[in-house]
């Protein structure tokens with residue numbers, strides 16, 4: 025697979041987390057050094073680090089930062105309690121992606137063995153992400169080809185689910201890149217993904233880096249593109265998947281799924297096992313992050329609405345399982361609900 029960089033989107037270096045600042049892309053490739061739990065919480069909350077698997081890995085490394093700060097030899101009293109409090113703050117930095125709490129808990133589980141063990145667990149999770157991504161992408165490529173036997177595909181995706189959102193090649197975007205590498209892709213339509221433009225800024229950047237033909241469209245053009253026969257398959261990621269297969273993902277995903285079902289177009293979710301939350305059945309029980317109004321009432325820091333205008337700004341929505349053709353993880357196809365043509 026063509027992979028412009030083998031460097032994971034985040035890593036542990038000299039007692040800190042080093043990551044690409046996704047807020048600066050595509051204009052600037054700026055590295056961000058996170059030395060404290062506060063730094064990590066802020067980076068996650070402001071989307072400097074974003075995408076469900078990436079925020080989980082950042083959270084796990086954040087627990088290691090806290091463990092070294094509070095539980096190193098020579099530091100007395102209350103250390104473990106302080107780390108547990110930090111872990112709660114890390115897990116709460118964004119509420120919707122279950123990967124965050126999952127990864128923080130997993131790292132915290134090693135606290136009794138000391139800071140080195142916490143760090144080893146967190147870095148093992150980064151390594152695992154490579155294998156998980158590779159297996160998931162291989163199953164997802166097959167799932168797409170099974171449903172779209174035509175020689176060359178026009179794909180549509182939403183938000184960013186590539187190497188910026190994971191520690192490896194990505195989920196849905198990783199699948200698109202693998203299909204492109206196999207010569208199966210004519211063009212990728214990329215939803216710009218309002219309001220923070222993860223599609224326009226990040227997915228277009230990754231596709232350009234990989235040399236894959238793509239066009240960016242406004243989110244509301246997706247249904248029209250489907251009606252004009254410009255889309256053979258929709259591929260997206262997930263932030264949380266319930267036991268019955270309802271999927272929380274970036275706002276706009278639900279509308280895409282409705283449009284895809286209407287046009288008989290396969291709608292495939294690619295996400296790791298760590299995105300499943302089987303404690304929930306009904307997707308309406310997923311906590312949806314509501315973000316600041318100015319993300320909607322401004323564009324490029326310029327106000328676009330009359331002063332005082334309020335906004336409805338959920339960061340995610342829930343797509344019911346009935347609208348999803350397949351959910352693919354590293355273990356294979358979990359759920360199918362074949363769309364009616």
Ligand code: MRU
Nearest residue numbers: 074075076183185189261262274
């Ligand atoms: O708000 P974001 O940019 O973190 O939202 C990201 C998404 O919705 C992704 O589709 C999801 O996290 C999967 S990333 C592999």
